[in-house]
Amino acid sequence: MPASAEERFIAENFERLSAGLPGAFGLKDDCAELVPAPGQSFIVKTDPIVEGVHFLPDDDPADIAYKALAVNVSDLAAKAARPFAYLLAISLPVPPETPWMARFTTGLADAQDQFGLTLAGGDTDRVNGPASIGVTVFGECPVGRMVPRAGAAPGDRVYVTGRLGGAALGLALRLETGGSTGWPVPPAARDAALARYLRPEPRIGLRAALRAYARAAMDISDGLVKDLDRMCRLAEAGSAGAIIQFEDLPLFDGLAEVLATDKSAAMQLMTAGDDYEILAAIPPENAAAFEALAVKGGTPVTRIGEVTREAGVTVLDAAGRPIEFATRGFDHFERGS
């Protein structure tokens, strides 16, 4: 009997992506064998992306693939783990055409090069529904040294990497609500925001700074306020909160222009999901050293506020007044959402 269609599909499209990882067995076994280096643990995460939720049907397959890896690697980055390998489960409504697969695997290869990980195995299925790309990532970290979500302490400085609002702006422009709202986003900023939505930038360069100085960290996937609140509710001494200065939030390209014309929209974009920047709680005595090591690793960081004893995240405007938000970020299981 000749090789099945499924075996040919794997050999032609994916086998080369497993090169260099002996435990992947050229994707010809049922399982992969992964061994952390001595003294290291595996930090693991699974986060599928689904058509219509995390990407759009007419996105470039290379971008879909890249994003599927990037959103998972972002979690490893926030935990100060070094990306190592991944498993891939793709469910597609129809067998993909060759050009689509070529673009898809190009995106995987780009992401592998960028993040330093290798395909270890996976699964392919046909489904009567939207496409979904399920990635499970494995990162390495010295045993017991993962940077946790829990453990922030009142007085810790709150830092965020990069700039906020790019992904939400990109999605809004992509859906052409940008045109209808008349935001005066310059063309270069428009392109940057569209690119940010399609290809998040996991902050793997922050590893050393996080491992050395962070009390707690997580990536922003569901929105700044919502995710910071999650982190603070797991603070060291029971629940805590945070006070954030809106004026201190680093704006993605184009957000300043939106802010000038539609403040409410800008604030929503700044606190929407999909940014994949990292939030970190740094003890005050280590703040300067954290900043220096972050910059050395090539990652811009901005201090945006402070952890408080009082529960809840409050965002203050320039006059020190709390800002009310219409929405509080993305919640997959909110009934009626």
Place this chain on the structure above:
Amino acid sequence: MPASAEERFIAENFERLSAGLPGAFGLKDDCAELVPAPGQSFIVKTDPIVEGVHFLPDDDPADIAYKALAVNVSDLAAKAARPFAYLLAISLPVPPETPWMARFTTGLADAQDQFGLTLAGGDTDRVNGPASIGVTVFGECPVGRMVPRAGAAPGDRVYVTGRLGGAALGLALRLETGGSTGWPVPPAARDAALARYLRPEPRIGLRAALRAYARAAMDISDGLVKDLDRMCRLAEAGSAGAIIQFEDLPLFDGLAEVLATDKSAAMQLMTAGDDYEILAAIPPENAAAFEALAVKGGTPVTRIGEVTREAGVTVLDAAGRPIEFATRGFDHFERGS
């Protein structure tokens, strides 16, 4: 801000399933930390199950959950790995009702107890399509001692665990084609086959026998002939095949009755997918010891044939004539299938 609906959903339904695994952080972190015992590697696998493909919408949620774990643990069993932990990604079209979730997590708890593994983390999503349950399993195995799919040698005895055809018979009866074909399946056998389709039995008891004596092994998920051919095409000295005696195949309850009235249907059921029994290639000199250790581990095994130098799997009838099959097992990416 109170805990989000997603956090409450996780805390209420899943947190208790992570008890006893410190690296799961009570499901309150973005990632889990997993460390194999000294000298052990992780054997990993991801295999989602999808509504309409692997289970039916009106299946008991406890059975859906159990099957999602069982099909993945089956791969670990075939590799002689000890189940350790798993990640769970569930995508549902609507937020599940409380009684549905209670049944679902009961099924997970049953499977955890049965197979000896713990929930380490996961993800929940809403999708505009069929439900899917994505499981990634982690098993432990001494480094370099995973039983591979590749490496069978001509002359090796081919063994199969348990009995064949139960899952396919169960599905056929479930879809009520059984009634229309008039198969005289006794009520007890009917119940057993229905149960087998819903709850596969991963052969974790075969671990010691496989590790000691198997040259190659894999589980049967896409059908006996197809999966055996896959194993033989990865034989030690390039491609090989196998000769199987149909009379030697162990029949699931009710298959003898189907065979007596509809031989063609019986042969299709015997070689259809979803059995999750294990195929193993055992060097002839170790066959007796393998059988003894398998029985000691509580797993019935049957010798069904032999690996050959000639490519292709041939199934012979009692008169030594090759049997032709209408179908050759399940292929997710066969165009037009």
